Amino acid sequence: MPDEIILKIENLSKRFGGVTAVDHISFGLHQGEFLGLIGPNGSGKTTLINLITGFVKPTSGKITYRDKEITGKAPYTIACLGISRSFQMVRTFHKLPAYKNLIVPLYSPRVKKFGGGKYGERDDIAIDLLDDLGFERDSFVPYKVAGSLPHGYLKRLDLARCMALRPDLLILDELFSGMAMSEVAATLPMIEKFNREGLTIVMAEHRLKELFRVATRVIVLNFGQKIADGPPKEAMEKEEVQKAYLGTEVEG
Amino acid sequence: MQEAVRYRRERIDRGIKARSDTIYTLASHRDMLYLLLPRVLPILALCCLPLLMGSSYWGKVIFYSCIFALLALSWDFMASVGLVSLGQALFFGVGSYVAGGFNHYLKWPIFLTIPAATLGGALICTILLVPVVRLRGVYFSMVTLILPLLFAHLIETLEILGGTYGLLSLTPFPNNWLAVYIAVIAVVVVLFGFRRLINEDFGLVLRGIRDDDRVVMAGGINIYWYKAQAIFIAGAVGCFAGALMTHYYQFVGRSAFALDYTILPLAGAVVGGPGSFAGATLGTFILVPLSEALRALGGLRMALYGIILIAALAVLPEGIFHYIERKYHQFERNVKI
Numbered sequence: 346m347p348d349e350i351i352l353k354i355e356n357l358s359k360r361f362g363g364v365t366a367v368d369h370i371s372f373g374l375h376q377g378e379f380l381g382l383i384g385p386n387g388s389g390k391t392t393l394i395n396l397i398t399g400f401v402k403p404t405s406g407k408i409t410y411r412d413k414e415i416t417g418k419a420p421y422t423i424a425c426l427g428i429s430r431s432f433q434m435v436r437t438f439h440k441l442p443a444y445k446n447l448i449v450p451l452y453s454p455r456v457k458k459f460g461g462g463k464y465g466e467r468d469d470i471a472i473d474l475l476d477d478l479g480f481e482r483d484s485f486v487p488y489k490v491a492g493s494l495p496h497g498y499l500k501r502l503d504l505a506r507c508m509a510l511r512p513d514l515l516i517l518d519e520l521f522s523g524m525a526m527s528e529v530a531a532t533l534p535m536i537e538k539f540n541r542e543g544l545t546i547v548m549a550e551h552r553l554k555e556l557f558r559v560a561t562r563v564i565v566l567n568f569g570q571k572i573a574d575g576p577p578k579e580a581m582e583k584e585e586v587q588k589a590y591l592g593t594e595v596e597g
Numbered sequence: 598m599q600e601a602v603r604y605r606r607e608r609i610d611r612g613i614k615a616r617s618d619t620i621y622t623l624a625s626h627r628d629m630l631y632l633l634l635p636r637v638l639p640i641l642a643l644c645c646l647p648l649l650m651g652s653s654y655w656g657k658v659i660f661y662s663c664i665f666a667l668l669a670l671s672w673d674f675m676a677s678v679g680l681v682s683l684g685q686a687l688f689f690g691v692g693s694y695v696a697g698g699f700n701h702y703l704k705w706p707i708f709l710t711i712p713a714a715t716l717g718g719a720l721i722c723t724i725l726l727v728p729v730v731r732l733r734g735v736y737f738s739m740v741t742l743i744l745p746l747l748f749a750h751l752i753e754t755l756e757i758l759g760g761t762y763g764l765l766s767l768t769p770f771p772n773n774w775l776a777v778y779i780a781v782i783a784v785v786v787v788l789f790g791f792r793r794l795i796n797e798d799f800g801l802v803l804r805g806i807r808d809d810d811r812v813v814m815a816g817g818i819n820i821y822w823y824k825a826q827a828i829f830i831a832g833a834v835g836c837f838a839g840a841l842m843t844h845y846y847q848f849v850g851r852s853a854f855a856l857d858y859t860i861l862p863l864a865g866a867v868v869g870g871p872g873s874f875a876g877a878t879l880g881t882f883i884l885v886p887l888s889e890a891l892r893a894l895g896g897l898r899m900a901l902y903g904i905i906l907i908a909a910l911a912v913l914p915e916g917i918f919h920y921i922e923r924k925y926h927q928f929e930r931n932v933k934i
Contacts, residue, residue, distance in 0.1 A: 420815060438805055449813050452799070452818060453817030467798055
């Protein structure tokens with residue numbers, strides 16, 4: 346069923362003291378969809394992702410993933426259901442060689458369930474995964490200490506870490522931030538390919554031009570509220586969205 | 598006028614190519630010797646030392662050093678998961694009392710009490726620490742600091758397990774050689790076992806938890822379960838040390854929970870260089886004999902000991918082992934600029 350709703354969010358809210366970071370947001374995510382999550386800085390994109398993946402507990406509301414309620418579940422439980430996320434700030438194990446960074450997700454119960462990654466095989470699987478994402482296996486890059494790699498590679502290493510978990514739903518939190526144009530151009534087709542192969546993707550992004558090339562639907566957030574939801578063009582034409590991005594005209 | 602020639606120190610890695618942590622391309626016997634020597638030499642030294650010292654006073658010191666080395670290894674293992682323990686005395690004391698209790702009340706023989714104390718003690722320690730495994734950093738440390746004090750006071754006020762008198766006349770080892778060699782072999786096994794384990798996939802997950810537990814959670818791994826496993830492993834080593842000491846002394850008392858068993862292993866690990874296990878072992882094998890040698894000074898002993906500790910940390914903050922390791926893997930030469 347291509348139209349099956351896999352992730353359902355109902356009236357989700359999160360307040361940090363007096364600030365409402367996410368304010369009564371509801372939407373459904375279809376199988377195989379490529380959803381863009383956009384909005385100005387501080388509009389609640391990362392908080393929404395943290396809520397879905399269990400890193401932050403919601404104040405109120407309900408999250409359902411494949412008919413199973415996951416509201417307030419631990420991050421590792423949610424990850425094992427197949428929701429994999431990347432981090433906005435680069436979070437890699439700097440002292441380990443790049444490919445060893447993937448050992449952690451490959452060691453998880455989810456990957457064990459798929460039968461992959463027995464003793465001694467995980468290194469090979471990790472290098473295969475990195476090879477697909479542009480860390481050529483015959484070069485020195487996958488074996489280098491992660492801390493010595495350039496930013497663009499670290500971002501892609503984070504993407505590889507997400508893919509190592511064999512996700513059903515991939516949530517990318519500003520993957521392209523800080524990447525060079527050429528790196529974005531190289532990474533975008535990879536993500537498109539994952540989507541074509543049936544992976545559902547949610548992508549929070551500030552680089553709208555690149556995002557609109559791949560996303561079939563966008564949700565626009567502003568001050569924690571959903572102000573638009575639909576195909577990119579229609580969403581961006583909405584007056585509220587234009588105001589949120591460009592500000593209101595000063596009258597007088 | 599002739600200008601003064603200036604030199605710059607240049608550091609060069611010795612020419613063993615390692616493709617990864619585990620795969621070496623060995624070219625010659627010299628290379629093999631280069632890798633084997635730092636591993637074989639300490640093992641030989643550890644095995645020969647008790648023979649050289651015999652049953653003298655210094656023979657006993659070797660036994661104590663091994664006990665503290667085990668505690669330091671256990672500390673270093675917890676630290677490599679990000680759990681900074683200030684309560685190695687908890688492991689030591691629980692192990693001591695479990696072994697002592699089984700021996701005193703149930704008359705279990707020594708070859709049963711020690712395994713029982715190792716596994717049972719580790720289980721008790723894990724159950725005690727699991728509720729606080731969610732705490733991080735100094736908060737976790739505080740709890741570990743309090744637990745041994747709590748036990749010491751419980752035993753004193755409730756007068757359980759022998760109260761202030763302790764449990765007396767427990768079964769001794771058949772002979773001292775056996776005790777010393779069990780301790781020496783345990784140190785070697787734990788040292789090389791830990792060094793191996795921490796580089797396996799399981800160890801990578803543990804180190805990942807220390808470096809960034811959020812990434813590990815995003816990788817679908819239940820970090821609390823892995824922390825509990827790490828506490829069990831470290832606890833087993835600490836409890837084993839406690840059980841050995843109990844039977845060696847033929848006595849167990851409240852002193853098993855004393856601060857000494859926390860501070861000395863910690864100092865050993867820090868002076869030796871934490872994170873490598875070898876450093877923790879080396880550190881305790883320097884500090885314990887040193888503290889014995891200073892006994893001749895009487896009252897000034899602790900003061901001088903403190904000064905030596907501070908000096909060691911000020912001169913070599915990275916730890917003695919890391920310094921030696923660096924010197925071994927690199928050579929330096931002067932280059933003209």
